[in-house]
Amino acid sequence: xxxxxxxxxxxxxxxxxAPIASFFSSCVHCGLCAxxxxxYTETGDAEYTPIHKLEPLRRVWQQEYTLLGKxxxxxxxxxxxxxxxxxxxxxxxxxxxxxxxxxxxxxxxxNDMTYMIRKMREGMAASGHAPEDLVGATxxxxxxxxxxxxxxxxxxxxxKHVQAETGITVPVDSPGAEYxxxxxxxxxxxxxxxxxxxxxxxxxAGVTWTLAQDAFEATNxxxxxxxxxxxxxxxxxxVVAAERLQVKCVISPECGHAFTALRWEGPNLMGRPFGFxxxxxxxxxxxxxxxxxxxxxGQDARPLTYHDPCQIARRGGVVEQxxxxxxxxxxxxxxxxxxxxxxxxxxxxxxxxxNSRAEPLRLEVFKHKKAQIEAxxxxxxxxxxxxxxxxMEEGLEHYHMKVEVVGLTELVAQYLVEDKTx
Amino acid sequence: MTHLDLLTFARGSALNWAxxxxxxxxxxxxxxxxxxxxxxxxxxxxxxxxxxxxRTMLARSIPPPGMLKRDPVTYIGGYVFHLGLLFAIFFFAxxxxxxxxxxxxxxxxxPTALVxxxxxxxxxxxxxxxAHRLNNPVKRMLSGFGDYLAWTVTLLPLLTxxxxxxxxxxxxxxxxxxxxxxxxxLLVVLPFSKLFHTxxxxxxxxxxxxxxxxxxxxx
Numbered sequence: 334x335x336x337x338x339x340x341x342x343x344x345x346x347x348x349x350x351a352p353i354a355s356f357f358s359s360c361v362h363c364g365l366c367a368x369x370x371x372x373y374t375e376t377g378d379a380e381y382t383p384i385h386k387l388e389p390l391r392r393v394w395q396q397e398y399t400l401l402g403k404x405x406x407x408x409x410x411x412x413x414x415x416x417x418x419x420x421x422x423x424x425x426x427x428x429x430x431x432x433x434x435x436x437x438x439x440x441x442x443x444n445d446m447t448y449m450i451r452k453m454r455e456g457m458a459a460s461g462h463a464p465e466d467l468v469g470a471t472x473x474x475x476x477x478x479x480x481x482x483x484x485x486x487x488x489x490x491x492x493k494h495v496q497a498e499t500g501i502t503v504p505v506d507s508p509g510a511e512y513x514x515x516x517x518x519x520x521x522x523x524x525x526x527x528x529x530x531x532x533x534x535x536x537x538a539g540v541t542w543t544l545a546q547d548a549f550e551a552t553n554x555x556x557x558x559x560x561x562x563x564x565x566x567x568x569x570x571x572v573v574a575a576e577r578l579q580v581k582c583v584i585s586p587e588c589g590h591a592f593t594a595l596r597w598e599g600p601n602l603m604g605r606p607f608g609f610x611x612x613x614x615x616x617x618x619x620x621x622x623x624x625x626x627x628x629x630x631g632q633d634a635r636p637l638t639y640h641d642p643c644q645i646a647r648r649g650g651v652v653e654q655x656x657x658x659x660x661x662x663x664x665x666x667x668x669x670x671x672x673x674x675x676x677x678x679x680x681x682x683x684x685x686x687x688n689s690r691a692e693p694l695r696l697e698v699f700k701h702k703k704a705q706i707e708a709x710x711x712x713x714x715x716x717x718x719x720x721x722x723x724x725m726e727e728g729l730e731h732y733h734m735k736v737e738v739v740g741l742t743e744l745v746a747q748y749l750v751e752d753k754t755x
Numbered sequence: 756m757t758h759l760d761l762l763t764f765a766r767g768s769a770l771n772w773a774x775x776x777x778x779x780x781x782x783x784x785x786x787x788x789x790x791x792x793x794x795x796x797x798x799x800x801x802x803x804x805x806x807x808x809x810r811t812m813l814a815r816s817i818p819p820p821g822m823l824k825r826d827p828v829t830y831i832g833g834y835v836f837h838l839g840l841l842f843a844i845f846f847f848a849x850x851x852x853x854x855x856x857x858x859x860x861x862x863x864x865x866p867t868a869l870v871x872x873x874x875x876x877x878x879x880x881x882x883x884x885x886a887h888r889l890n891n892p893v894k895r896m897l898s899g900f901g902d903y904l905a906w907t908v909t910l911l912p913l914l915t916x917x918x919x920x921x922x923x924x925x926x927x928x929x930x931x932x933x934x935x936x937x938x939x940x941l942l943v944v945l946p947f948s949k950l951f952h953t954x955x956x957x958x959x960x961x962x963x964x965x966x967x968x969x970x971x972x973x974x
Contacts, residue, residue: 350793352962358788359952359959362902363833364893368825379892399787401947437967438974439819441833442952443811443960445967597970600797610799650801650971674972675820 338416341460345393345414348452354398356449357391359442360384366436366446371677372429375698383436383446386425389414390453416460423462426453428691432557432590432683433643438675447648454559463558464688471554474567479550480687481518488516488549491525501532506578507543512617513580513609514542515551515571515595517588519719527587527719530746534618537751538626542584548574551586553594557684565602568594575609582610584617587740589644589682589718596649613645614742615717619654622661622745629661629748636665636711639741640702640725641676642718655717655741662748667709677701681724699728706736717741758928765935773939780946781954788958800969807968808961814973815960832884839877842870843913874917881910901948908944911937 364382367373372381379385395402396411405411430450437445457463470480477484492503504510512535520527535542548570555564575583585592596611621627639659645651652673659666671677680698685691702725706714714729714736716722722738729736756764823830844850846865855861864870885906888894915934918924925933945951967974 349791351788351791352793352959352966354788354791355955355958355962358784358955361949361952362888362894362897363829364891364897365822365826365829367893368822373893377892379896382893382897385897398791400783437963439822440963441815442956443815443963443974445963448966597798600799601794604797606797606799647972648970652972671821674974 337459337461338419341419341456341462342393342414344456344459345390345453346397348455349390349394349398352445353390353449353452354394356442356444356446357394360444361442363441366440366444369435369439371433371435371680371698371701372694375700376694380425381429383430383450384444386422386430387446387449387453389418389422390449390456419457419460419462423457423464424690426450426457426462427464427467427684428688428694429685430683431643431678431680431685432648433678434647435643435675435678438647451556451559454557455561456559458559464684464690466688466690467554467558467684470684470687471558471560471563474550474552474554475563478570479518479521480552480554481522483518483521483550485546485549488521488544491521491528492544494525495529495532499529499532501536503528503532504541504543506546507541508578509580510541510543510578511581512540512542513548513571513575513578513583514544514586515584515591516544516549516586517552517591517719518550519552519588519723520586521549523723524587524719524740524743526743526746527740530740530743531614533746533749533751534621534627534742537749538621540621540626543578543580545574545578551588551591551595553591553598554684554687556594556598557590557687561602564594564598568599568602571595572599572603572607575607580609582612582617585611585613587614587717587719587722587742589642589649589720590684592649592651593644613649613651613717615645615651615654615658618742618745619657622658627745628750629745630750631748632661633663633713633744633748634665635663635713636667636709637663637713637715637739638667638669638706638709638711639672640669640679640714640716640721641673642716642721643676643678643682645717646676647674651717655715658741658745659715662744667711669705670708671705677705679721679724680728681720686720686724695724696728696731699725699731702728703732703734706734712736714738715741715744758926758932761932762928762935765932765939769939770935773942777942777946780943781951784946784951785954788955796969798969801971802968804968807973808963808965811964811967811974812957812960815963828883828887832880832887836877836880836884839873839880840909840913842873843877843916846870871917871920874913878910878913878917881906881913904944905948905950908937908941908948909950912941 366384367382370383396406432447434447437447473482474480553567555567585595592613600606680695726738818830847870848864851861851864915937919930919934
């Protein structure tokens with residue numbers, strides 16, 4: 334066991350950089366980060382204070398990278414981080430943090446707790462303290478190609494279904510296409526309407542696109558569990574396919590962490606910038622709409638609201654695009670309180686939804702989303718992340734709320750002006 | 756040793772040593788941070804906004820929407836304390852005179868009555884913040900010896916300065932010496948405690964603004 338603890342501590346030491354040192358140096362223990370975290374606001378449990386979740390990492394920083402800490406360690410005055418302590422911290426680091434980044438927006442001294450939790454998870458995984466379900470999902474991603482164990486035949490079945498429904502051919506492994514389209518397991522299993530919507534939109538826009546047989550999965554459990562070597566392997570499949578097919582742009586699907594994995598972590602995991610662009614589907618739709626390549630007709634009369642997925646908005650910078658698209662297709666679009674970059678997480682991001690142990694807590698903290706939805710009195714909730722979508726559908730069902738959740742791409746496709754002759 | 760001898764020591768070698776430890780401590784702590792460096796971000800930033808770090812450095816002084824209501828004691832107490840301390844240190848006429856004697860630099864002072872009131876307000880705020888720290892479950896859990904030490908060494912210069920100015924408790928020369936010793940204690944403790952945020956806050960806010968800014972989000 335000590336070997337794995339040693340690996341974990343080494344990993345902590347490796348991930349500590351100047352930003353982390355400045356964050357720990359600046360913390361004044363004001364506790365305001367707790368007020369921004371839905372795991373604290375909805376439970377009142379002080380243990381869920383974001384900076385507290387980082388305590389083992391902080392002690393390693395102090396003992397290894399500060400003069401006073403080193404002196405304390407030499408004199409035997411400091412408390413070393415133990416395996417039992419890391420085991421006790423596992424639920425704090427994985428079950429009660431969705432990497433949503435809201436705490437990082439409010440910390441008065443500017444600490445980015447999410448940046449730190451993401452890195453701390455590297456040491457947690459290396460020391461054998463990652464949730465079993467996330468370990469399983471990551472292993473399936475590596476061995477099978479998808480965290481939910483989906484293989485190409487399942488995608489092919491969906492392609493056939495979409496082709497039959499739309500009459501449009503779904504291109505596969507088509508070299509020189511403008512866009513390489515990725516999907517998340519969740520979309521393949523639960524939301525086939527995404528691929529159908531995309532086929533229609535791209536046909537209308539007259540752009541070339543393709544799926545890749547060896548890189549259809551966009552999600553990346555490696556970044557959720559905190560295993561950069563595995564995350565690199567998962568991301569490299571997409572990079573290899575994009576380069577082989579010589580696409581100009583890879584489209585991250587309606588999935589939050591997939592976008593973070595590919596757009597922000599991808600080049601750093603690979604150790605080189607990409608020769609292609611990475612865009613979230615909402616960015617692409619907004620560009621096509623602005624350029625007049627896709628037009629919409631009619632507007633949805635239902636009162637509806639939009640849930641900003643954390644990794645798309647706060648951690649991804651895609652905030653205005655969904656609003657422009659929604660205003661084009663909806664008459665009564667209502668903003669939830671704190672919408673945009675200060676939106677509250679659905680409670681299932683960062684690997685929480687894949688961790689069955691966290692389910693009761695996830696449903697409890699969904700109360701915040703419930704209150705946000707109730708405040709705008711709508712029965713239709715639009716979002717752009719399949720994980721948020723399934724988490725919210727479960728939460729809504731748990732609280733007996735009659736609210737329908739719809740993907741934004743699908744909604745745009747519903748009002749698409751289609752020229753059937755082209 | 757007479758009170759005057761004590762004051763001479765407080766203004767002389769004690770102050771010099773405290774300043775030496777302070778400066779070395781600050782340089783060391785800054786080196787501890789920047790020495791760790793960080794890897795270059797290879798992801799193409801959404802916007803080329805080199806100013807985002809600098810903007811967050813200032814913008815983070817304002818509570819984000821909804822936060823003031825969630826914890827008014829921390830925000831209001833924090834503002835009153837920091838502003839009171841700033842006024843007392845840099846805008847009290849005798850302090851400006853002291854800085855001038857040391858560096859040659861000087862600037863206009865605030866009316867003494869205003870500084871006096873701000874010191875009282877700062878001390879009241881510190882008291883409120885301590886009570887809040889002891890009562891709020893989150894703050895209490897996060898707090899340790901370092902937090903209470905930092906609180907004490909911050910209060911002492913305010914308290915002794917106020918008492919010296921109002922000729923309370925001890926004879927003025929002795930009280931002024933105690934005031935200087937308390938400042939020296941603060942100077943020695945600051946680099947090695949959470950009070951170092953006086954300097955590091957600008958670094959951590961800059962990194963925060965830079966990390967978010969590259970993704971196209973103003974933080």
